[in-house]
Amino acid sequence: MKYGIIIFPTKKVQDEANALRKRYDPHYALIPPHITLKESFEADDETIDELITEMKYIANETEPFKIQINKVSTFAPVTNTIYFKVEPMQQLTDLYEKLHSGKFPDNQQYSFVPHITIAQKLSHDEYSDVFGSLRMRDIKLEDEVDRFQLVYQLDNGSWTVYETFVFGKEKV
């Protein structure tokens, strides 16, 4: 099965992101707004059980932390994805690194840029319009992160949460 590891920001941030995703992100219906900690990877039942134990340890050694979003950015010209840029935080990078080392498959394609996607797969003209208008917007969002989630993908491309890992609260 195909798994991924993500952080859901709180409702306030999700609602802000969805107001844009609704119009500009064809993945809008497949998963709520999120920060990807680990891109999709294949794992069988035995492997995922082992990784779940690891994730509990990782969650237990992580303290809740704040994240800040101060601007809209883009991955262009690599892809024309537009996103809420999450300011780099040591705790986020630590989480990312732990989820890509040890028993975890090292499936990183790019260096880690924490973000919440709000637009993707636009035509070139749409992209220019949307990014041109969003980059001028004054965006200031703050949020607290105290958990991450293991999700798996269904045949229709949507994602279901399999398990939540709350910082400092897991039984191992």
Add this chain to the structure above:
Amino acid sequence: MKYGIIIFPTKKVQDEANALRKRYDPHYALIPPHITLKESFEADDETIDELITEMKYIANETEPFKIQINKVSTFAPVTNTIYFKVEPMQQLTDLYEKLHSGKFPDNQQYSFVPHITIAQKLSHDEYSDVFGSLRMRDIKLEDEVDRFQLVYQLDNGSWTVYETFVFGKEKV
């Protein structure tokens, strides 16, 4: 915030349900296929924290159990919702009752009929066609339940998982 408590069946059952939901359920994009244990209820942050502790106790005193789906049924004439009927199980009823007593709001509207919705809000004619054809189908699905999930609703009507409660595995 508006919360709900649900069980996600495994991918196999979800994929079967989605193949039908895609065409017949306008809520298809709002949440993956699920069994509702507790309909939406309002709770503030303090209350939900208290209920989360309760849910951990409830999860810890529940053993994993099997569920069976043997037919497609309907709530007509009350509503024209069509669903995979989940055969009644004492463990499911116990869970339902615990989530509607004690500190939990008793927000039950109907008696508990465990089900996975596959069609709703159809016109009368569509309903008759769809149910007429689905009731003849030979459906046999078995699944194991070992967790439930607390979800909250975003402004667009979709649901995000806040926390997972795995039977016998919660730290309280």
